[in-house]
Amino acid sequence: MRAVYAQTQSAEDPISGLKVGEFDAPQPPEGFRRVRVKASALNHHDLWSLQGVGLAADALPMVLGCDAAGIDDDGNEVIVHGVISSPGWEGDETLDPKRSLLSERLPGAMADEVWVPARNLVPKPAELSFEEAACLPTAWLTAYRMLFTVNPAAPGSTILVQGAGGGVATALISLASAAGYRVWATSRSAEKREHALKLGAEQAFEAGARLPERVDTVFDSVGEATWAHSLKSLKPGGAVVTCGATSGPNPPADLNRVFFLQLRVLGSTMGTRAELVRLVNFLVATGVRPEIDSVLPLEEAEKGFRKMHDGDVMGKIVFRH
Known part of the structure; x- marks a missing residue:
């Protein structure tokens, strides 16, 4: 074959x-x-x-x-x-x-x-x-689980997607905007920031940029290059949902910020068959592709x-x- x-x-x-x-x-x-x-x-x-x-x-x-x-x-x-x-x-x-x-x-x-x-x-x-x-089975299923199973913030909340452009990030932007989240995104590329806006992001920023306000949840699949910014971008009590580390697996811990602001670091890996079925149904119902x-x-x-x-x-x- x-x-x-x-x-x-x-x-x-x-x-x-x-x-x-x-x-x-x-x-x-x-x-x-x-x-x-x-x-x-x-x-x-x-x-x-x-x-x-x-x-x-x-x-x-x-x-x-x-x-x-x-x-x-x-x-x-x-x-x-x-x-x-x-x-x-x-x-x-x-x-x-x-x-x-x-x-x-x-x-x-x-x-x-x-x-x-x-x-x-x-x-x-x-x-x-x-x-x-x-x-769907890897990037989009990973994004679905991060957003709808692991993420503690409800629709209407403000979320940040780091590294817009990759498969998981574009899926997160599309799914979250369709579900009623206020979506912000970052990228080093002006072209990818513009594309994030077309996918449904409300605002897109340069990587590491200071945000207008802190967010409820950050979705980070980049790792080392974005980790410090992800923690600094969170409201007290907010959460980082991480599924990978494409830029490196050993980001600085910044534990003082984590415990003083009572931040949560939530891991997420792939997704279940049941979640894949729900993802498929979500796409059919919303028209998101x-x-x-x-x-x-x-x-x-x-x-x-x-x-x-x-x-x-x-x-x-x-x-x-």
Whole structure:
């Protein structure tokens, strides 16, 4: 089968280990279902896999990709939930200590077909294209959980989204503005700040800028580069909701500010199958759609990886199969 896979890993030159070509189809575990992939989407997770983060070297070669939409063997149009919980696990999949994501232990979604547990399939509504649906299982599901499950601030509150432009950030802006939040955003790029306004942000600021007032919640997926600003931007009693650290995992703690102002630091990871179903329903009900930066044929996957590696992205990069 055709696939995009990690052949080798390099922290300095991750894309050197990327291969696009024929890959032996895997033998599926018992109880898994096949999906013939129509579209897959690129995430930072895929770049990190090529850097040796989250993907063990002894698992190589590994098909990349956490996100897929396609058709199962019964002819159903489906979206693949990429969080693979351990056999017999019940409840919130993100709390399973033995969970994994597609492409960590099992071959991922950037291939002609992907095999997943039957419980990981969610019906794709006709209102969403395969390309739009493929954007949802990682970035958009992460944003949905951050905003509607973890975030303590109700609609009508003022929130700040750091690093507007990436998949999670654009999803947060779109979802939050549709849900009635007052959305502010930051970016180093004037073009990305302008785009954030088009997505529904009320105001957009340069990275690190002093805000007109403090906010109820900051959503931070950037980490080291924005962390101090995130804490300084909060009202007393406010919260930072963090899902990642694309700029570095070790931000300054600034604990004095945290305890004197009674701030909350709330972690959020991916989302559950039930949340993915609700996200799909939300998009159908509101008309909100994922922001797609570009759609490329699977054979040109390297171009998409380089685009993400260079930070030249607004929204999601999607591969058409």
